[in-house]
Structure formats: C-alpha cells, structure tokens
Amino acid sequence: MPQLPDPIAALGAVLVAPMAGGPSTPALVVAAARAGAVAQLAGGYLTADALRAQIDEVRAAGVEAFGVNLFVPNPHPIAAADYEAYARRIRPDAGEALPPLREDDDAWAEKLALVVEARVPVVSCTFGLPDAAALAALSAAGSAVLQTVTSAEEARAAEAAGVDGLVMQGWAAGGHSGVWAQGALPAEVPLEALVARVRAATPLPIVAAGGVARREQVRALLAGGADAVAIGTAALRAHEAGTGATHRAALTDPAFERTALTRAFTGRPARALVNAFLERHDAQAPAGYPAIHHLTRPMRAAAAAAGDASRLHLWAGEGWREAREAPIAEILADLTP
Template identity: 45%
Template sequence: MLERLDRPIVQAPMAGGGSTPALAAAVSGAGGLGFLAAGYKSAEAMREEIAATRALTSRPFGMNVFMPSSDPVDEAAVAAYRERLVPEGERLGVAPGTPGGDRTDGYAAKIESLVAEAPAVVSFTFGCPEAEVVRALRDRGTYVIVTVTTPDEALIAVESGADALCVQGAEAGGHQGSFTNAVGPPIELRPLLAAVHSVTGLPLIAAGGLGTREHVAEALALGAVAAQLGTAFLRSPESGTSAVHRAALTDRRSTRTALTRAFSGRPARGLVNGFMTRYEEFAPAVYPEVHYVTSPLRKAAAAQGDPEGVNLWAGTSYRLASDAPAAEIVAALTP
C-alpha cells in the first residue's frame, strides 16, 4: 500500500479540526495519502466525513482512531487542577469543564462503523488494537497502521498483526502517540526510526519535525517508506485550522515549541504561550480528564482570538509551513 503511493507523503491526522475531507482528498489526489481524524468525533460524524471524502476523491485515504485510555485517574489531582483554572475561566467568561466525559472516545462504535465502511487505511494512536480488531479490518481489505514511539511499542504492534507502523518522534506537533501516559522522555525521530527499523521489517512511516523535501529524503534514506507531516499542512486553505492558530504560526512572537500536559494531561507539542507557561507545572498526567477540564477555556480563547489561552499544536519545523494549496505542498515535499 504505502510503497505504491505516487508520492511518499502522508498527511498526518489532526484531531480537533485540522483534518478535513477537503484536505484529505487534496493530498490523496496529489499522489500522497490523506487522513481524516476520528478523535473527539462521534461515530456518525466520522462516517459523514468518510462519505464526504469519497465524494471528493476516488483515491485511497485513511481514518485515524484514538485507542481508549486505560491509565489510572487521580481524581483529586484533576479536581485541584480544575480549581486552579477557575481564574482563567473568569478571564474568558466561562467555567472550566467537568472531568466526566467518555474515556473511550466512542471506540467500540467507531470500530464497528469502520469495519462496515472499510476505508482503505485505518491507523491507531494512543495504543494498539487487539489482534481481533486488526483481523476484522484486514478481512475487509483495510490496511492497518499503528503509531509507535518506542521499539517496545513497535513489537506489540507487530504482534497484533499491523500492516505498517507510524514511527513518531519527539519533534512531532500535537499529541505524542505513546501507548500509555506513563512513559519516559520521548525519543527524537532519527534515533527512534533506527531503533524500530532494527526490530521489525514492517513498512515504516517517519513522523516528527519534517518540513522540507530534504527532510523527507533523509527519512527515506533511514529506512522509512513514507514521511508523515501535519504541521506542513496547517496553513493550507483546505485545512480546518482556526484563524488564531494560523496567525500564531507566522507571528514573530511564536519563537519555539515545547511538549506540555497543560491542555490535555497527555504530552503534546505546541507553540509556547501563556497558558502553557502558567499551568504546565501543575497539570496532572491524566488524559482525557484534563482535556475535558480545559476544553471550554480553549474554545472560548479561540472564539475571542486569544492565542495565549488555546492549544497551538505545532511541530518543530512550524516556520516552514506554507499557505499554498495542499497539492502544491505535497509536490514541494516530494524528493
């Protein structure tokens, strides 16, 4: 599947609005592999996006699914963090959210729908599906990819029967796709790619901090069959990136990225801003509870055009992101 792409470019699935049917269709139509994101959506909304993308392209595209969280919940720590965020809410005119949402992100219903819909590709983040799930998808002709951040995770994914692995380095924008929240320091892409390549012969997609055709060529030379980029497409007209996020990517005050748990309770890389600076040291490692707590604050900040109060996910090569159409970006990234 991946080896047959006209261009070795995979558009990263960006949950929260970045990925759209228009973006996925444009990338796939340009010879790469476009992706939709099921994260934070209902199974019905996911099916609607699949239908909308199929109406725009006959080329293969993928759907990404969040694995359910199985990490323990420190309810007292979450409650304390919520209380700390009350003044932030008062500034924005909203109250922090309640940490009682669905920990599974509707996983079971989404798997049932994906087996029925049989998209060309399904990828998983935050864990590895059971072998039975992988078999059910593959029996329908779906190509299964699992996101990994360590060689140990890669071995688990191989055992599950995955067709390929997305090897995500620390430089990647957005959430780290580690199987649990309790992980050591994230590994940068180049050593991680070598380490995973040494334990499996499965096709590997390199992800993390890639922003030029030279970066893509280097990843391919290190053993990847394709490169996955998300930040590179954030400014494209087809993406669903918010206005405040688009502006921040080119704002001279946006000087660096960092990994933070402040917004969701799980490590994620974004542009350093006021919220991240104020609350990172207090954020408990509890996902998705922290996500539910901060969600109203982030939505309010985005609506008010406040870049200091919203998550601005971005990889380390964010300055290289172009506002060109997605098809042109795919062509520019191809070695």
C-alpha cells in the same frame, strides 16, 4: 526494503498525517489524493455520524485511496484529588461548580464498526494498540492497519499484534504524542535515529513522522530506512486545512518563539507553541487523559472563538516556522524528493 500496504505503496513518499480537532478535512484528503498522496481523516473527537459524513464526502469526490485515524482506548486515569487540584488551579474562581471528572473512550466501538463497515482502505491507530478482535475485524474488512509507535519496544509489540505497518512518531511532532504508557514522554531522539532503531527491530513498513518540514529531511529519512514520511504541522496552513483562524495566526506570530511538550491542555503529552497558559500551568499539569482534555475544552473553544491565543492549545511541531499558506498540492510538491 518492505513495501507499504496498498494503497499507500502506489501513492508516493510523502503522506499527510491526521490532525484531530479541525485541521484534517475531507477537502484536504481529496486535494492530497489528487496530488498523488494519501491523507487521513481524523476520527478523534468526532461522533461516528460526523465521521461517516466525512467518509461519504471523500468518496463522493471519487477518492478511494484514503485513511481514517482512530484514538484507541488507552486512558491515563487520574485520581479525583489530583483532578480537583488542577481544576481549581486553572479555574480559581469556579467555587463549587467545578466540572465533574469525565472519562470516555471517544466512541471507539462505534467508530471501529463504522470503518469496518465502510471498508476504509487505511486505518491508523493512535494512543494504544487495538485488541486482537479489533485487528481481526479490520483485516477482514480489507483495511491496512498502521499503528503509531514512539519506540522500538512499542514497534515490536505492534508487530506481534499483527498490524500492517508503523507510524514512527518522533518527539518533535506537533500535537499529541502517541506514547502508550501513562506518565511517559517520547524520547528526545532525532527521528532518523528512531527510524534506524525501529528498522533494526522489525521488518514492518515504516512511516516516519515528527517535525518534518523540508525536502532534505524527507530524503534523509527515506535513505535511512523509512518507507514513507508523513507531514502534519507543515500542512496546518494549507488552503484546504480546517485549522482555526487563531491557530493559523499564531503559527506566523513572532511572539511565539518555541514549542514544548506539555500535559497542561489535555493530560497527555502534546507539543504546542509556548503561550501564557502553558507557561503558567505546565509544571503542575497531571497525567490524566481524557479527563484534563474535557476539563479544558470549554476554555479552549472560547479562546479560539475570541481570537485569544494565550489560552488555546496551539499544536505545532518543531518545524512550525516552515509551514506556509498554499494549496496542499504545492506543499507536497515542495517536500517530495
């Protein structure tokens, strides 16, 4: 079976996925490394300076085997009329003072230059495929490049582009889906079946991710062709995670009974606990990332600060009930075969 690029190959079967917006912290990366696992800093939404500070903090702790995840520019543009209609739907009292439609590339060039300069050992890419120049720069810096894919077709394209390995993300994953095409949803296929499809399509190493919360799932995925497994939601309640208090509380609140894939919060499919905002607006939510993300961000920040889980993006995978409060070392030990 193909081996994952170093340094992942030497550090165990269970990795910690990057979780943008707060949960992934230098402390989480350092603690995971000391437990023998690779974890990643989440570059999404950070400034380049903030990401540099986090990289420096990890290295100051003596950790060299770590990764950084970047959002690749792959906007899902939205028509101005559709943006305004959704903005007025979720902010009916805004009058004429609607936020202007905003598109950006999450400071891709600056963050790419940073990870190249810093020679980050593992760089994972999400939302789309980097161009040839970006991949060449990362290769020259000695970085192993992992590409998030959601189908065999995306996996073949990533292999042709020259990436070093794949993160096969299933539909049960919490937070944003890495699906590339606008308007598409990840196929509702068990992760083991997706791994088998991708293994048949490419010899590249595979990290399986999405809804993994139990040791038997890890065993089955490794037996079924994955080279490693990544956990995300299972780490949200780790002591070292930066998950906000409102989000942490929701993960244990029996009032939340299910998750759903929705564009309501960001305009890109993401799995979250079903709350009042999702129920009210999911059916009308347009595809439009990052414009819808910027539109709802102030509301979500205010909800988090106020402890209002009804308007917050409560990212969670299908295994959210298995997440527990514990040091990440214990969580990893419980999951590692």
